[in-house]
Amino acid sequence: MDLVNHLEGRLLFAVPKKGRLSQASLNLLEGADIQFKRENRLDIALVKNLPIALIFLPAADIPTFVGEGRVDLGITGYDQVQEHDAGVRAVAHARRLSNAGERDGSTKPQGCDTVMELGFGYCRLQVQVPANGPYTEGKDLIGKNIATSFVHLTQEYFARLELEQQGVTDTTQLAGRKLRTKIIELGGSVEAACALGVADGIVDLVESGETMKAAGLKAIDMVLETSALLIKSKAPSNPELVELIANRIRGVITAQKYVLCQYNVPRTKLHDATKITPGKRAATVTTLDEEGWVAVSAMVEKKNIAVVMDELVKVGATDVLVLDIHNTR
Numbered sequence: 001m002d003l004v005n006h007l008e009g010r011l012l013f014a015v016p017k018k019g020r021l022s023q024a025s026l027n028l029l030e031g032a033d034i035q036f037k038r039e040n041r042l043d044i045a046l047v048k049n050l051p052i053a054l055i056f057l058p059a060a061d062i063p064t065f066v067g068e069g070r071v072d073l074g075i076t077g078y079d080q081v082q083e084h085d086a087g088v089r090a091v092a093h094a095r096r097l098s099n100a101g102e103r104d105g106s107t108k109p110q111g112c113d114t115v116m117e118l119g120f121g122y123c124r125l126q127v128q129v130p131a132n133g134p135y136t137e138g139k140d141l142i143g144k145n146i147a148t149s150f151v152h153l154t155q156e157y158f159a160r161l162e163l164e165q166q167g168v169t170d171t172t173q174l175a176g177r178k179l180r181t182k183i184i185e186l187g188g189s190v191e192a193a194c195a196l197g198v199a200d201g202i203v204d205l206v207e208s209g210e211t212m213k214a215a216g217l218k219a220i221d222m223v224l225e226t227s228a229l230l231i232k233s234k235a236p237s238n239p240e241l242v243e244l245i246a247n248r249i250r251g252v253i254t255a256q257k258y259v260l261c262q263y264n265v266p267r268t269k270l271h272d273a274t275k276i277t278p279g280k281r282a283a284t285v286t287t288l289d290e291e292g293w294v295a296v297s298a299m300v301e302k303k304n305i306a307v308v309m310d311e312l313v314k315v316g317a318t319d320v321l322v323l324d325i326h327n328t329r
């Protein structure tokens, strides 16, 4: 089937085609009951049960497609959105210098809106240098060679440092400035650049720190913290469908974040117990057949559940059960 000719009338939803955000994104789509079959090697899949087409793209390109309004919705990292926006600022700066925007009457790119954080893909974009080397802070790298895949953010980072070094206090216009520091763009394996003599420092993502450690590097500054986002274009083709998908995804995320805690407790201890498990809105309390006892159920954040159980038992709760939540709305 010629998929491209079947896109008419469908909401276009960009999903990372590979890499760190890919599997978690597919899990979210499954949880939101967005059903599709992706043919081998095809980067477009029609959703069977909703008027949506999924477009599988590199995470780095998704802010461009969504920002220019070519695609309605997308999943990507906050870092990628910021890098894209920094690139847009650099282009705008160059156009201002040449007055090109005024001459051809072109309008600014639209940009994208964040719908929600998705709760995965947590990492930090850091400035890293050889662990045994002489550099201890970002400004030590001014005038040096810096390798990165995030050229625009790195450019702005060093523009700020260079301006600060010159005593310039207004550092609001950072994009597109001519730098003393040389930014070298690499597509991946950036951590190898220092050992191979290509760079004095790098700007790269760190999650566990394993890659950095294995490459003999240490972090000396942080450019930004990032996690995965659901983003939408400024003018999506079907805002109601965007809202429906957002609500479904929100439900899946909440379900992943919470467990349902149920227990029995003497009514005299109910106040203490519900202080420990206040629930999302309020705990559900039901009278038990046994005189003086109630049953309570409440959503509790998964990460706190062990401590919550300890405290419940301390105030006299019994039969404490913890259940997974598959979905919520």
Ligand SMILES: Nc1ncnc2c1ncn2[C@@H]1O[C@H](COP(=O)(O)OP(=O)(O)OP(=O)(O)O)[C@@H](O)[C@H]1O
Pocket (backbone or CB within 6 Å): 018, 019, 020, 021, 058, 059, 060, 076, 077, 078, 079, 080, 121, 122, 123, 149, 187, 188, 205, 206, 207, 208, 226, 227, 228
């Ligand atoms: N180690 C990590 N831990 C968590 N999230 C990460 C990590 N590395 C990258 N990410 C997130 O995933 C996004 C995509 O990075 P990833 O390197 O997986 O992309 P990719 O599309 O496979 O690109 P490349 O081909 O350059 O590796 C990043 O922009 C960031 O938001």
Ligand SMILES: O=P(O)(O)OC[C@H]1O[C@H](OP(=O)(O)OP(=O)(O)O)[C@H](O)[C@@H]1O
Pocket (backbone or CB within 6 Å): 019, 020, 187, 188, 189, 190, 191, 204, 205, 206, 207, 208, 209, 210, 211, 212
């Ligand atoms: O702190 P860690 O948990 O070790 O993760 C950090 C690594 O993960 C990312 O790279 P990825 O493995 O996606 O490959 P890439 O270098 O080719 O982009 C990032 O660029 C680091 O190299």
